[in-house]
Amino acid sequence: MAASSDLEHLEGIDQYKYGFSDPDVSVFKTRKGLDEQVVREISQMKGEPEWMLEKRLEAYGHYVERPIPTWGPDLSSLNLDDIYYYVKPSEMESKSWDDVPESIKQTFDKLGIPEAEQKFLAGVGAQYESEMVYHSVLEHLEEQGVIFLSIEDGLRKHPDLFREYFGTIIPHTDNKFAALNSAVWSGGSFVYVPPGVKVELPLQAYFRLNVANIGQFERTLIIVDEGAQVHYVEGCTAPTYTTDSFHSGVIEIVVKKGARSRYTTIQNWSNNVYNLVTQRAMVHKNASHEWVDANIGSKVTMKYPSCYLMGEGARGEILSLAFAAEGQHQDTGGKVIHAAPNTTSKITSKSISKGSGRASYRGLLRVHENSVNSKSNVVCDALLLDERSRSDTYPYIEIDEDQVTVGHEASVSKVGEEQLFYLMSRGLSEEQAISMVVSGFIEPLVRELPMEYAVEMNRLIQLQMEGSIG
Amino acid sequence: MTEALEIRNLHVAIEDNEILKGVDLVVKQGEIHALMGPNGTGKSTLAKALLGHPDYEITAGEILFKGENIIEMDVDERARLGMFLAFQYPVAIPGVSVANFLRTAINAHRKAADPEDKGISIPDFRTLLKAKMDLLEMDHQFAGRYLNEGFSGGEKKRAEILQLATLEPAIAILDETDSGLDIDALRIVADGVNSLAGPDLGVLIITHYQRILNYIKPDFVHIMLDGRVAESGGPDLAEHLEEHGYNWLREKQSKATAG
Structure with a gap:
């Protein structure tokens, strides 16, 4: 039975997620806009080693030279000079609850989130009682040798490991926004799973101390050593309210020989946000990586999780969902590079567009020469909810090897009149009928989410659907 | 209290093309009616119009259910009031x-x-x-x-009957539920309907085959021709039809018109 119907069994299951304490730190905020001095200040505030400052400066140099990409969504109203590039967490939290827009508060209420959690989600909460569950999870991980820290603590406590991998999966030269992130990054996670260790519970950013918000320029580095296993979950189905209009993250993942990893993101930014994220996994011999990526909200999202299949027998899978409501452009998809024999990949993309919303699938599949017996399958399905909504597909396929099997399917469907008549003839209102078709459409993705997220995801989609009937 | 579905002088058009030209029919809870007739005489149109399909425009007449004229009601309201349609072609979700x-x-x-x-x-x-x-x-x-x-054809029809059984409507319309079924599936569907039949359920079986009526015994049989109910009677009417086809009825009709 679908997760949505088990809702009442799950009430309270996610109560443990938010256990936070917030140290008293002095207030610091760089001035608006970005130059070399701001980059230096950020590095200095964080007490970083010289090599990191140099990396930041180098990235900044590249950022300045690199033009804003014009091949995708319209970014012309993105004003990069009108942004604070570094705000210390204490400053972010000093916002008042009164400043949070009424619509966001109402959505929290509809999702049934207690007020204390609402304040945290809106970035105005600070003190949270740590709970036993959270402590025991962390202790258990520590016993296994798993490192799970903020990215800053990762650099401070494990400088050699950090330096070995940081920026190697996504170099700052990758794209303009990766360069920007590499110059000003702040917040995010550092994860190391030792060889052979299987982390049973999904690691959630919520478990980690001292991270009250997903950083505007979050940076996450995950290293899954040989034969290890981990599932990392980031994000939150509740709307991530932020006064910042720009989020540009970089997620780097190394999956070593025979290891398995999965990274699940659910992002629901408020509708003023440009969400431009680079996330990539380097997958080695007989290892596998899966991205499960759901994007709801934001003004513009550009996000193409990628798998670089570097070793023989490596496997990559990308499952992405985008919901483009009124005024939103979701430009999402996936990228897979086959660079070794017997590698397999699968991209499944689902998008829903509503009103003037526009969802684009943009994908790249590249098979290098000598990647014999590689297999790939790409499926993109788009669902349009009304006459105005729009969906586009930009699949790029580049294959330099003959002995490969590649499949590509794309479909665009509308919520059909006959489907609605059928469902309504059983007593469902038009709104319920549409949302049932939509929840069925996204079911293949929701099924892959941890239970409490699946439940929240379904509720969230119901909320997005409200007011669909003209 | 026994509720009824009363169709009075119902005229229905699809894109200005009149399909139903004055249908009169009453189905009460506890009764089983069969509506027969050749293809293209408006049987399925009647089924969809009764539930309020948006493509079917009611140009005249009334549909009374539980004493209310339901013509202005949305599809879902009619369903919640206790009407049910088993589809000829159930839709995949x-x-x-x-x-x-x-x-x-x-x-x-x-x-x-x-x-x-x-x-x-x-x-x-x-x-x-x-x-x-x-x-x-x-x-x-x-x-x-x-x-x-x-779903196979048989599974779809069984799923329809399962929905009927679960939602417990007052009036159920079965639109060509027997089409596309092999004899075993037909028997299972018919057994299902028979087990649900009772004082609280009125059934209108729409079919152009006699064969489902070998398994479900109707109390009343109606024959539809050219958008109207041309003849009504008891179970023997179906048997008569089986033997003689529809031509006698057409002749009778044209004589009536000529006279």
Whole structure:
């Protein structure tokens, strides 16, 4: 039975997620806009080693030279000079609850989130009682040798490991926004799973101390050593309210020989946000990586999780969902590079567009020469909810090897009149009928989410659907 | 109290093309009616118009159900009032399990009856669904399958009957439920309908074959020709039809018109 119907069994299951304490730190905020001095200040505030400052400066140099990409969504109203590039967490939290827009508060209420959690989600909460569950999870991980820290603590406590991998999966030269992130990054996670260790519970950013918000320029580095296993979950189905209009993250993942990893993101930014994220996994011999990526909200999202299949027998899978409501452009998809024999990949993309919303699938599949017996399958399905909504597909396929099997399917469907008549003839209102078709459409993705997220995801989609009937 | 579906002088057009030209028919709870007739005489149009399909425009006449004229009601309101249509071609809803769908539908009915209703609990729902599936000799696995997706013809029809059994309407219209069924499937569907029939359920079976009537015994038989109910009678009318076809009725009609 679908997760949505088990809702009442799950009430309270996610109560443990938010256990936070917030140290008293002095207030610091760089001035608006970005130059070399701001980059230096950020590095200095964080007490970083010289090599990191140099990396930041180098990235900044590249950022300045690199033009804003014009091949995708319209970014012309993105004003990069009108942004604070570094705000210390204490400053972010000093916002008042009164400043949070009424619509966001109402959505929290509809999702049934207690007020204390609402304040945290809106970035105005600070003190949270740590709970036993959270402590025991962390202790258990520590016993296994798993490192799970903020990215800053990762650099401070494990400088050699950090330096070995940081920026190697996504170099700052990758794209303009990766360069920007590499110059000003702040917040995010550092994860190391030792060889052979299987982390049973999904690691959630919520478990980690001292991270009250997903950083505007979050940076996450995950290293899954040989034969290890981990599932990392980031994000939150509740709307991530932020006064910042720009989020540009970089997620780097190394999956070593025979290891398995999965990274699940659910992002629901408020509708003023440009969400431009680079996330990539380097997958080695007989290892596998899966991205499960759901994007709801934001003004513009550009996000193409990628798998670089570097070793023989490596496997990559990308499952992405985008919901483009009124005024939103979701430009999402996936990228897979086959660079070794017997590698397999699968991209499944689902998008829903509503009103003037526009969802684009943009994908790249590249098979290098000598990647014999590689297999790939790409499926993109788009669902349009009304006459105005729009969906586009930009699949790029580049294959330099003959002995490969590649499949590509794309479909665009509308919520059909006959489907609605059928469902309504059983007593469902038009709104319920549409949302049932939509929840069925996204079911293949929701099924892959941890239970409490699946439940929240379904509720969230119901909320997005409200007011669909003209 | 026995409720009735009363169709009075119903005229229905699709894109200005008049299909139904004054249908009169009354179906009461506890009765089984068969509506027969050749293809293209408006039987399925009647079924869809009764439930309020948006493409079917009612140009004249009334549909009374439980004493109310339901012509202005939306499809879902009619359903919640106690009407049910078993579709000739059930529509697939990928990703939505039979169980999830039925639970949502039951809750929509309950909520309409009582706005404070919190919905059926999962254990209660499971018990109910299992009982209904057992009644229809269905494998319980069926509940977890996506609604009508990849179903065989017989499975689709059984799924329709399962919905009928679960939603417990006052009046059920079965639109060509026998078409596309082999004899075993037909028997199962017919047994299902027979087991549901009773004082609380009125049934209108639409068919252009006699054969389903070998398994479900109607109390009344009506024959539709050219958008009207041309003849009504008892079960013997169906047998007469089986023997003589529709021509005698056409001749009778044209004589009546000429006279």
